[in-house]
Amino acid sequence: MADASGPKKLVLYIAGETPKSLAAIRNLEKICEVSLPGRYTVEVVDLKNNPQLAREHNIVAIPTLVRELPTPIRKIIGDLSDAEKVLVHLKVGDDQ
Amino acid sequence: MDGSQAHISGISKSLTGIAGFDELTLGGLPTGRPTLVCGTAGCGKTLFASTFLFNGAREFDEPGVFVTFEERPVDIVSNVASLGFDVDDLVNQNKIYLEHIAINPSELEEIGDFDLEGLFLRLELAIDQVGAKRIVLDTIESLFSAFTNPAILRAEIRRLFDWLKDKGMTTIITGERGDGSLTRQGLEEYVSDCVILLDHRVQNQISTRRMRIVKYRGTAHGTNEVPFLIDQDGFSVLPVSSLGLNHKVSDERISSGVADLDSMISGHGFHRGTSILLSGVAGSGKSSLAACFAAAACVRGERAAYFSFEESRDQTVRNMLSIGTDLQPYIDGGRLLHFAARPTFYSLEMHLAVMMREIGRFDPSVVILDPISAFSGNGDRLEVQSMLLRMVDFLKSRAITGIFTHLMHSQVGSDETDAGLSSLMDAWILLLNRENGGEFNRELYLLKARGLAHSNQVREFMMSRDGIRLIEPYIGDGRAMTGSMRRSEEARNRRREVERKADLTRRTREIEQRKRQALAQIAALRAEIEADEREIETVQSAEDVYLDQAASDKREMVQSRRAD
Numbered sequence: 001m002a003d004a005s006g007p008k009k010l011v012l013y014i015a016g017e018t019p020k021s022l023a024a025i026r027n028l029e030k031i032c033e034v035s036l037p038g039r040y041t042v043e044v045v046d047l048k049n050n051p052q053l054a055r056e057h058n059i060v061a062i063p064t065l066v067r068e069l070p071t072p073i074r075k076i077i078g079d080l081s082d083a084e085k086v087l088v089h090l091k092v093g094d095d096q
Numbered sequence: 097m098d099g100s101q102a103h104i105s106g107i108s109k110s111l112t113g114i115a116g117f118d119e120l121t122l123g124g125l126p127t128g129r130p131t132l133v134c135g136t137a138g139c140g141k142t143l144f145a146s147t148f149l150f151n152g153a154r155e156f157d158e159p160g161v162f163v164t165f166e167e168r169p170v171d172i173v174s175n176v177a178s179l180g181f182d183v184d185d186l187v188n189q190n191k192i193y194l195e196h197i198a199i200n201p202s203e204l205e206e207i208g209d210f211d212l213e214g215l216f217l218r219l220e221l222a223i224d225q226v227g228a229k230r231i232v233l234d235t236i237e238s239l240f241s242a243f244t245n246p247a248i249l250r251a252e253i254r255r256l257f258d259w260l261k262d263k264g265m266t267t268i269i270t271g272e273r274g275d276g277s278l279t280r281q282g283l284e285e286y287v288s289d290c291v292i293l294l295d296h297r298v299q300n301q302i303s304t305r306r307m308r309i310v311k312y313r314g315t316a317h318g319t320n321e322v323p324f325l326i327d328q329d330g331f332s333v334l335p336v337s338s339l340g341l342n343h344k345v346s347d348e349r350i351s352s353g354v355a356d357l358d359s360m361i362s363g364h365g366f367h368r369g370t371s372i373l374l375s376g377v378a379g380s381g382k383s384s385l386a387a388c389f390a391a392a393a394c395v396r397g398e399r400a401a402y403f404s405f406e407e408s409r410d411q412t413v414r415n416m417l418s419i420g421t422d423l424q425p426y427i428d429g430g431r432l433l434h435f436a437a438r439p440t441f442y443s444l445e446m447h448l449a450v451m452m453r454e455i456g457r458f459d460p461s462v463v464i465l466d467p468i469s470a471f472s473g474n475g476d477r478l479e480v481q482s483m484l485l486r487m488v489d490f491l492k493s494r495a496i497t498g499i500f501t502h503l504m505h506s507q508v509g510s511d512e513t514d515a516g517l518s519s520l521m522d523a524w525i526l527l528l529n530r531e532n533g534g535e536f537n538r539e540l541y542l543l544k545a546r547g548l549a550h551s552n553q554v555r556e557f558m559m560s561r562d563g564i565r566l567i568e569p570y571i572g573d574g575r576a577m578t579g580s581m582r583r584s585e586e587a588r589n590r591r592r593e594v595e596r597k598a599d600l601t602r603r604t605r606e607i608e609q610r611k612r613q614a615l616a617q618i619a620a621l622r623a624e625i626e627a628d629e630r631e632i633e634t635v636q637s638a639e640d641v642y643l644d645q646a647a648s649d650k651r652e653m654v655q656s657r658r659a660d
Contacts, residue, residue: 013214015213015214015217016213018213020209020210020211023208023209024208027208047213047214047217048217051217051218051220051221052221054214054217054218054221055195055218055221058197058198058199059214059218060197060199060212060214060215060218060239060242061210061211061212061213061214061215061243062210062211062212062213062214063210064210064214072203073203074203074205075203075204075205076204076205076206076207077204077205077206077207077210077243078206078207078208078209078210079207079208079209079210080207080208081207081208081209082207082208085205085207086207089205089207
């Protein structure tokens with residue numbers, strides 16, 4: 001059902017290319033490729049270049065992965081090193 | 097002295113604009129360093145922090161950022177609006193930025209390592225936006241309920257404080273008091289420069305807010321608890337410093353407002369700046385006499401403050417009107433401050449602090465506390481006495497004449513029970529209410545008056561429409577008489593005098609009568625003598641005539657005998 005509207009957007013907020021941020025990008029790409037092909041597109045936002053966005057999207061911790069749709073909004077913080085856990089949380093409210 | 101001390105210590109300080117606090121800390125909070133303000137819920141942490149921040153933006157040209165983790169910015173704006181801060185205006189002028197950092201733990205999941213760089217970025221953005229010199233974090237402890245990994249959080253908070261120090265931000269961090277520690281999350285270990293503890297204690301159902309500077313590195317500070325107040329004027333700290341006995345004394349004499357009382361102390365009244373105790377039983381006229389002092393000050397063109405713990409303003413005005421003194425014009429004219437508060441309204445210390453603040457603002461020359469005995473239910477005697485001592489010292493240091501009324505419960509042995517009080521006072525006027533011949537009469541006695549020659553007489557204290565009069569008692573039959581007894585004695589005297597005068601007139605008249613009678617008798621006798629004299633003359637002339645006749649008869653006889 002949820003797939004009908006095409007791939008959903010995930011936004012990963014980072015602040016500079018720190019080891020934690022790079023690890024998060026790497027982990028997320030892997031998860032999407034291996035476990036969720038075609039279901040999500042990933043956008044990486046570097047808040048160092050645009051700190052205004054941190055305020056707008058209420059980002060405190062870095063890195064933060066935001067899934068705005070479907071509701072409720074989910075935020076996962078950390079370097080996403082535990083793929084199983086990430087999958088569980090991305091699927092909340094998604095699969096029936 | 098304050099300035100030099102701050103200078104020597106080498107710490108620069110930022111004024112908070114909080115009444116009393118800047119004096120207490122000799123200049124405010126440490127500039128460019130974090131200060132922890134902690135206390136229990138509802139003790140005024142947020143208000144303290146926001147006053148510091150908004151005052152900085154408005155008064156001291158130091159823009160600020162308010163970071164709120166709990167309350168919404170709208171709530172903060174409306175909370176301080178009642179205290180006269182137009183935060184919206186400050187925001188529009190770009191002097192204040194309100195940053196709301198809300199974290200909803202239910203939508204958040206922690207997977208792996210993270211940091212709080214987002215928070216740093218947002219703070220930096222806000223700081224740069226207004227050019228902030230001050231920042232408030234209220235309260236950063238909320239982060240501990242949002243994130244589950246305390247190790248990361250602690251490291252990040254330490255980094256945050258270091259970062260704020262590097263940026264030279266004068267920071268206030270608020271924290272809720274925990275069990276056995278100053279804050280729940282032990283924030284105090286990150287803040288080493290200045291820690292302020294706010295407290296809100298209830299004793300005998302009376303709450304008192306107190307503040308204590310737990311730590312203030314690099315500066316001298318008192319560690320005493322200091323009361324503070326949150327009212328319509330916002331946050332004010334009320335240092336109740338104890339003062340020494342080195343106040344200047346004045347030789348100037350001021351009238352008590354009762355001419356007869358002034359005349360009892362060689363006619364000029366009491367010294368300015370002394371403390372005067374008026375003690376007496378219920379209904380002996382303490383408040384009225386005290387109010388006379390206030391009225392006299394107003395008449396002189398000075399200001400007087402009347403702190404009443406039993407009567408409202410209108411009540412005092414009405415009562416004084418009954419003895420011919422109208423206080424209302426003085427109140428309206430801003431010369432008389434009537435401050436009424438029930439003793440149970442505040443704690444002792446808070447009462448003292450509030451009075452000191454009012455006195456500081458109003459700057460009166462005469463202060464009346466009516467009555468101080470009202471506090472005895474509020475604390476033990478020692479506490480009341482120490483509060484009064486501070487009050488007396490405070491008034492003396494400002495050369496304010498203090499009048500304290502004290503309700504005695506009994507007239508017997510009063511000298512002893514009030515011994516502690518009396519030693520604080522320079523003058524002690526005792527008002528008595530004595531039963532004599534079936535009626536109670538008020539009496540006034542000047543028990544002591546330091547440095548003043550005074551009458552040792554017990555005077556009768558009379559209140560009427562024409563004011564207060566002190567009447568010398570009638571001394572007769574070896575005792576003083578007052579009231580009706582004095583009046584009847586005086587009447588009897590008057591009667592005796594009248595009788596004596598009448599008697600004198602009568603006797604004078606009698607003597608004059610007798611004198612007149614004697615004179616009349618003299619006149620009558622004299623008339624008799626005159627008559628007799630005239631009789632003698634008549635007889636004499638008849639004799640002469642007879643003799644003449646006899647002689648002529650004889651001659652005629654001789655002639656006729658020639659015929660012989």
